[in-house]
Amino acid sequence: MSSIEDNDEELGGSELGTKEFWQSSYSNEISNYKSHGDVGEVWFDEDSQFRVITWMIKNDIKPESKIIDLGCGNGMMLIELAREGFTHLTGVDYSELAIELSQNIAKDQEIAVDYKVADLLDAECCVSLGLFDIVHDKGTYDAVSLHPDDPKSKREMYMSNVYNMLQDDGLFIITSCNWTETELCKAFVDKFVRHSVIPAPSFKFGGKVGSVVTSIVFKKLNG
Numbered sequence: 001m002s003s004i005e006d007n008d009e010e011l012g013g014s015e016l017g018t019k020e021f022w023q024s025s026y027s028n029e030i031s032n033y034k035s036h037g038d039v040g041e042v043w044f045d046e047d048s049q050f051r052v053i054t055w056m057i058k059n060d061i062k063p064e065s066k067i068i069d070l071g072c073g074n075g076m077m078l079i080e081l082a083r084e085g086f087t088h089l090t091g092v093d094y095s096e097l098a099i100e101l102s103q104n105i106a107k108d109q110e111i112a113v114d115y116k117v118a119d120l121l122d123a124e125c126c127v128s129l130g131l132f133d134i135v136h137d138k139g140t141y142d143a144v145s146l147h148p149d150d151p152k153s154k155r156e157m158y159m160s161n162v163y164n165m166l167q168d169d170g171l172f173i174i175t176s177c178n179w180t181e182t183e184l185c186k187a188f189v190d191k192f193v194r195h196s197v198i199p200a201p202s203f204k205f206g207g208k209v210g211s212v213v214t215s216i217v218f219k220k221l222n223g
Contacts, residue, residue: 023095029074030101048138048175048200048213049077053084055173055198055217056134063087065133068165070120071140075102078113092118092129120144121154126161133167138175145178155187163191163220171195172218181214192218 063085069077072091081089091113093099102115119125120140144158145151162172172192176184185194198215 023097027097030097033101033104048215049080051198052173052215053080057084061134067134067136068092068132070135070137071143072102073098075105075113075115079106079109079111082111082113089113091115094119120161121157123161126165129165131167132165133170135162135166135172141174142176142178159188159191166220168220168222170220175213175215177213179214181216184214184216188218191221193221195219
């Protein structure tokens with residue numbers, strides 16, 4: 001797990017932060033889905049989406065809540081939410097091919113989810129999506145952080161747009177494999193306050209205990 005907890009350095013640029021990488025990846029996954037029915041790879045920690053869904057159910061998130069999944073990829077997070085009875089689901093991704101794949105999977109499984117192409121760094125585009133009770137992100141903030149061109153400003157734009165997409169009493173649920181709880185809370189301090197942490201499997205190395213991923217629920221700061 002990468003970490004910049006004690007300094008102000010960035011993670012460093014990577015192809016994982018570029019649209020070209022994800023377009024190429026989803027082009028292959030569409031081909032595999034059409035050929036073999038394979039819904040595709042999960043970027044990291046597939047179990048995290050079930051931990052998030054379990055947390056939502058245990059914390060009485062209403063089935064009619066408006067939920068958006070940022071960087072939805074193949075859309076399986078939303079499909080699982082639909083199977084649990086959630087009814088107002090939107091998935092967005094800046095990769096047109098990811099949206100094509102997610103739409104095909106949802107159609108074949110006869111599940112109603114609204115999938116849209118959207119650039120989460122475009123303020124007007126984000127405003128046009130409307131307001132949501134729950135904004136979910138698994139790995140998208142990580143990808144923004146890995147952009148090879150000025151990731152810091154892009155992270156700031158992302159955070160501002162997420163803030164503006166949330167209802168005043170909304171929750172932002174984020175899972176990261178690159179940032180620790182301390183780092184995320186520090187980065188979001190001007191717009192969000194930590195509501196709770198969703199436990200993830202931990203490991204011990206060199207006498208220190210850590211987690212492979214971090215999942216945090218934030219509340220929107222108002223006023």
